[in-house]
Amino acid sequence: MKKLTAITLVAVLTLSIGTSAFAAKEDKVKPNNGNHYGQIKHQVTVPGDPELLDPKQYTGAEAEVFVKPQDFGVMQFSGVNGYSVGLKLSKTAAGVQKVEVSLLDGNDIVLATNTSTSKLLTESGNQLSTPFNINGSFTNDGYWNYGSWNGTVTNVPTKAVIKVTDLKGNTYTVVNDTLTGNPADLKIPTPIDKVIAIVGTDLSYTADQFGATLVFLAAATSNTSVIRAKITDGILTVTPVNPGLASVSVVYRKENGEVLNITFEVVVHATP
Numbered sequence: 001m002k003k004l005t006a007i008t009l010v011a012v013l014t015l016s017i018g019t020s021a022f023a024a025k026e027d028k029v030k031p032n033n034g035n036h037y038g039q040i041k042h043q044v045t046v047p048g049d050p051e052l053l054d055p056k057q058y059t060g061a062e063a064e065v066f067v068k069p070q071d072f073g074v075m076q077f078s079g080v081n082g083y084s085v086g087l088k089l090s091k092t093a094a095g096v097q098k099v100e101v102s103l104l105d106g107n108d109i110v111l112a113t114n115t116s117t118s119k120l121l122t123e124s125g126n127q128l129s130t131p132f133n134i135n136g137s138f139t140n141d142g143y144w145n146y147g148s149w150n151g152t153v154t155n156v157p158t159k160a161v162i163k164v165t166d167l168k169g170n171t172y173t174v175v176n177d178t179l180t181g182n183p184a185d186l187k188i189p190t191p192i193d194k195v196i197a198i199v200g201t202d203l204s205y206t207a208d209q210f211g212a213t214l215v216f217l218a219a220a221t222s223n224t225s226v227i228r229a230k231i232t233d234g235i236l237t238v239t240p241v242n243p244g245l246a247s248v249s250v251v252y253r254k255e256n257g258e259v260l261n262i263t264f265e266v267v268v269h270a271t272p
Contacts, residue, residue: 052168052169055168055169055170055171056170056171057170057171057173058170058171058172058173059172059173059174060174062172063172063173063174064172064174065090065172066089066090066164066166066172067087067088067089067090067162067164067172067174068087068088068174069085069086069087069160069162069174069175069176070086070087070088070127070129070176071084071085071086071129071180072084072085072086072159072160072176072178072179072180073179073180073181074179074180074181074182074183074185074186075131075132075181076136076185076186076254076256076258077256077258078131078138079133079136079137079138079139080131080132080133080136080138081133081134081135081136081138081153081186082131082132082133082134082135082136082149082186083103083131083132083157083160083179084129084130084131084132085101085103085129085130085132085160085162085176086127086128086129087099087101087127087128087129087162087164087174088126088127088128089126089127089128089164090126091126092123092124092125092126093116093120093121093122093123093124093125093126093128094121094122094123094124095166095167096121096164096165096166096167097121097165097166097167097169098115098116098121098164098165099115099116099120099121099128099162099163099164099165100113100114100115100116100162100163100164100165101113101114101115101130101160101161101162101163102114102160102161102163103132103157103159103160103161104157104158104159104160104161105151105155105156105157105158106158109150110150111132111149111150111151111155111157112132112146112147112148112149112150113147114130114132114144114145114146114147115144115145115147116143116144116145117142117143117144117145119142119143120143120144130143130144131146132146132149132157133146133149134149134152134153134186135149135152135153137260153183153186156179156183157179158177158179159175159176159177159179160175160176160177161173161174161175162174162175162176185255185256194264194265194266194267195238195264195265195266195267196266196267196269197227197238197240197266197267197268197269198240198268198269198270198271198272199240199241199242199243199268199269199270199271200240201240202237202238202239202240203237203238203239203240203266204235204236204237204238205235205236205237205238206234206235206236207234207236207252210250210252210262214252214253214254214255215234215252215253216231216234216235216236216250216251216252217231217251217252217253217259218231218250218251219231219236219248219249219250219251220248220249221238221246221247221248221249222246222247222248222249223244223246224241225241225242225244226240226241226242226243226244226245226246226266226268227239227240227241227246227248227266227268228241229248229250236248236250238266240266240268241268242268243268243269243270244267244268245265245266245267245268246265246266246268247263247264247265247266248263248264248265248266249261249262249263250262250263
């Protein structure tokens with residue numbers, strides 16, 4: 001019987017990303033005891049972009065080629081009592097992977113961060129804006145994941161940091177440190193604590209007790225058999241009628257024209 005010669009092949013696989021070449025080669029080495037040892041080298045094409053393996057981080061002027069900061073200011077409309085930040089992309093929103101906007105105070109403490117949702121990233125436009133609502137009546141519109149405000153209206157941001165991630169994982173970070181508008185305008189009246197009243201003794205309030213630059217428009221109560229409320233010549237008058245608990249709702253207009261509501265409770269006693 002003819003003796004079979006064993007041949008052992010060692011395969012070495014080399015991967016390259018984003019190339020188009022393919023090669024195969026067999027290199028024989030010296031025979032050893034009648035056996036032949038060889039090596040086959042393969043270069044295999046794997047589709048892709050080499051940049052995906054090493055994403056870059058860009059800031060400053062380099063980043064502004066991809067994203068430019070725009071407005072950063074006080075916002076008091078559409079139910080927002082807070083701030084708004086705008087930005088302009090070099091491509092449409094659908095051409096990026098993520099947009100993140102943060103507001104920081106003078107000590108670099110993050111007051112809030114908004115991140116894009118899939119709804120925003122299907123938009124065909126390239127100019128975007130995101131509101132930061134502190135305590136207005138704004139409701140989530142689905143375009144951003146809105147972060148909670150870390151503080152109150154007295155915590156004023158000094159800069160907006162915008163970070164955009166493209167489809168390859170590269171990030172572009174720009175900063176807007178020019179705040180427009182007057183943060184003092186954001187003052188919302190603090191609800192009056194629960195009020196104790198006596199039957200037959202009226203309570204009177206002026207608008208400045210609720211906050212500056214306000215005008216009373218209307219007032220109502222939750223139970224007119226306990227208390228009644230009216231506005232005359234800019235003065236809110238609450239009249240206790242019978243012992244019990246009820247609330248007063250006041251509609252007012254801010255200097256910028258926005259109409260809001262504030263409610264407080266009144267406990268009525270028969271005697272002091």
